Amino acid sequence: MFLRLMHAAAIAALIGSAGYVYGVKYRTIYAAEQLVKTRHLIGKEKDAINLLRAEHARLSRPDRIQDLADSKLGMQPLALWQIAAVEDLPGAQPKVDSIGRTLETLGLNKDNETPAVVAGGATPAAR
Template sequence: MVRILNVLAVFALIGSAIYAYSIKYETIFHAERIVKLKHEIKKEQDQIAMLKAEWSHLTRPERVQALADKFLDLQPLGLRQIVSADALPARGAKGDAIGDKLEALGLSEPTNTPGGGAGAPVTPVR
């Protein structure tokens, strides 16, 4: 009986050692993964900072003005082009395209629901 208990104790010791080593190596694996992810995050943040700097360099007002002068044939605004609000044409009537289609189909009138008037209960009364 004592021999069986000793064998069981040895197997329990071996099993717990295997479990401890597996936990240790999982922890090491996850720690290495965390370090890799932190490195990737830092790399992405550096790329974002570089892109922001590049964007601010490319959208400088003097650069945009030089490109507009070079590639766009813009003319200065003439006095004849400035008008008052009264000289603008009247705004067209605002239409409801869906409502117009429903009227054309004859579906604009309210529909009658079967089983009573507007005050009829939705659920049947028992």
């Protein structure tokens, strides 16, 4: 009786392990198919990237851009009188604090003035 029970357990273990191996085999086959599909998609995307790079190179050719600028923008060539020397350029205008000036005219900045620096380099004591 004990021997028959051991044989039945061994047969059950054999069938269980065969089922497990069968499952692992088909999961492996499925993963390999997914890997092939992914590699194929990567190849297609690389081809699309190369096509877009080639199209960008074609569209950004300097002679094409120059032709488009000439036909669409109606620009004229640069004349010598349009070129200026650095000395001819106006100097930078002083920065104007319009809000501060408005506060001064209204007399609202008397309490908000920044304390002056004393000779020792330290700011005066607060009142």
